[in-house]
Amino acid sequence: MGSTETTGVDFDPILPGTGRGTAGEAGGGGGATTSDSLAASPLHRPSDGPPPRAGEDRLGDLSRTAPIGLPGLSEPEAVRHYTRLSRQNYAIDLGLFPLGSCTMKHNPRLNERMARLPGFADIHPLQPVDTVQGALGVINELAVWLIELTGMYGVAMTPKAGAHGELCGILCIRAALEARGDPRSVILVPESAHGTNPATAAFAGYKVEDIPATPDGRVDLEALKARLGPDVAGVMITNPNTCGLFERDMKAISDAVHAAGGYVYCDGANFNAIVGRVRPGDLGIDAMHINLHKTFSTPHGGGGPGSGPVVLSEALAPYGPLPFTERHADRHITLVEEETVGDRHPHSFGRMSAFHGQMGMFTRALAYILSHGADGLRQVAEDAVLNANYVLRSLDKTLDAPFAHSGPCMHEALFSDNGLPEGFSTIDIAKALIDEGYHPMTMYFPLVVHGAMLVEPTETESKAALDQFIGALRSVAERAKAGDSSLKSAPHFAPRRRLDETLAARKPVLVWKEPEAAKAAE
Numbered sequence: 001m002g003s004t005e006t007t008g009v010d011f012d013p014i015l016p017g018t019g020r021g022t023a024g025e026a027g028g029g030g031g032a033t034t035s036d037s038l039a040a041s042p043l044h045r046p047s048d049g050p051p052p053r054a055g056e057d058r059l060g061d062l063s064r065t066a067p068i069g070l071p072g073l074s075e076p077e078a079v080r081h082y083t084r085l086s087r088q089n090y091a092i093d094l095g096l097f098p099l100g101s102c103t104m105k106h107n108p109r110l111n112e113r114m115a116r117l118p119g120f121a122d123i124h125p126l127q128p129v130d131t132v133q134g135a136l137g138v139i140n141e142l143a144v145w146l147i148e149l150t151g152m153y154g155v156a157m158t159p160k161a162g163a164h165g166e167l168c169g170i171l172c173i174r175a176a177l178e179a180r181g182d183p184r185s186v187i188l189v190p191e192s193a194h195g196t197n198p199a200t201a202a203f204a205g206y207k208v209e210d211i212p213a214t215p216d217g218r219v220d221l222e223a224l225k226a227r228l229g230p231d232v233a234g235v236m237i238t239n240p241n242t243c244g245l246f247e248r249d250m251k252a253i254s255d256a257v258h259a260a261g262g263y264v265y266c267d268g269a270n271f272n273a274i275v276g277r278v279r280p281g282d283l284g285i286d287a288m289h290i291n292l293h294k295t296f297s298t299p300h301g302g303g304g305p306g307s308g309p310v311v312l313s314e315a316l317a318p319y320g321p322l323p324f325t326e327r328h329a330d331r332h333i334t335l336v337e338e339e340t341v342g343d344r345h346p347h348s349f350g351r352m353s354a355f356h357g358q359m360g361m362f363t364r365a366l367a368y369i370l371s372h373g374a375d376g377l378r379q380v381a382e383d384a385v386l387n388a389n390y391v392l393r394s395l396d397k398t399l400d401a402p403f404a405h406s407g408p409c410m411h412e413a414l415f416s417d418n419g420l421p422e423g424f425s426t427i428d429i430a431k432a433l434i435d436e437g438y439h440p441m442t443m444y445f446p447l448v449v450h451g452a453m454l455v456e457p458t459e460t461e462s463k464a465a466l467d468q469f470i471g472a473l474r475s476v477a478e479r480a481k482a483g484d485s486s487l488k489s490a491p492h493f494a495p496r497r498r499l500d501e502t503l504a505a506r507k508p509v510l511v512w513k514e515p516e517a518a519k520a521a522e
Helices: 034-040 075-087 109-115 133-150 162-179 196-203 221-227 250-259 359-395 426-435 463-481 485-489 501-506 516-521
Strands: 005-007 043-045 154-156 186-190 207-211 232-238 263-267 287-289 310-312 324-327 333-336 413-415 453-455
Touching: 109 359, 133 154, 133 310, 133 324, 133 333, 133 359, 154 162, 162 196, 162 232, 162 263, 162 287, 162 310, 186 196, 186 221, 196 207, 196 232, 196 263, 207 221, 221 250, 232 250, 250 263, 359 413, 359 463, 426 453, 426 463, 426 485, 463 485
Parallel strands: 186 207, 186 232, 232 263, 263 287
Antiparallel strands: 154 310, 287 310, 324 333, 413 453
């Protein structure tokens, strides 16, 4: 080692045995800790020797004019810091994840291994088609399964996630209307739809109008029919909806929209509640995205890759995006691209992405489908619905369940903070649940329910795991009803106390800055 220079650090590695969870400042533990002393002492920046002799500068005007501004940490120190942070996180591998509307379920490790096989993990999208026949075969076979499971006519595999799939479906609708010279300008979106639905329609250039819900949490069919007209391009409907309810009038909705000359887009984010049980094509759906990263065992959240294939009806399939796979009689697979289309697909609206989609997501999803089979996929939906109804009926006497009177729920159990004493609300229940060892459920969504608490237990949880969660949530709710003021400052035993989440969202600190004390010492 050559000469070294020192600097301060401005991070909290939270070393073992530092007394986290004790009384102190909000946002962390109190008292002197090992991390406090480490942060106060200088760290050495490793060096391999004196600066190199000046040579030819090949960077031109791209050369740095100021220090890069990185903390002086060695590799072990950086690795330990992030490993400690990871140990503070909650994950599906640690316990039940009740986050509603996201299907945070266990991902079988077999599927992960399949996605990591060299033939899938290290291919390049620009390889010659003849060298990736296996990968294209996976995409093609998955496409066939998705068409079969949904009862649709075609499928676009390239959309990268749910909202991307929504845009794909709406662009198909717009292309179909343009092809027949029909300049419609309005998309109807029910109150119980996912929030991305109106955003997607607006992004595509449509005016968005709401359709109210009935007292039982479903689309008001008569209100929908009354609004249909020559300016309505279609409806975007989430089914099962965000209240955790199946739209029983779905076929009647589709028939009415078609009779008025429009198209029906279905948000398929909650497809895991009906897969193997209901085929959307039989309900008159024209387009529906499927979140592979929710229904078919692929990673969800954390900024990782997603996949949102869009199944299309016979009316919309000609307008779907490129590229797509095509299997020939000799089982050889080719890609249909712009330059090879000719007169065969003149109505395609173009491309949704540069290449063919997320190969890892396709591989995981097909492994999941093949390992379950048709009967297993049907059981996925049945178990998801059974678990959600078990949670709903176990807690509807403890927490307000606004749609418990509407019949069985689907994959989600919805509660509200109505009935809690004055001064207590959803956030107090959710934060206290952290002290019980669980990630909170979805809070304040859907917006049609005041103080909503949306619980999605998923099909991969056992009755024993559900009983533990139900017991924890019931305990917290009963403490709130008894006026336990400690809930107002929960969580008490987490690595961090209750934070100002609004401030954190509006003014996040995303860049490391060298402490002023260290600068002054130089």
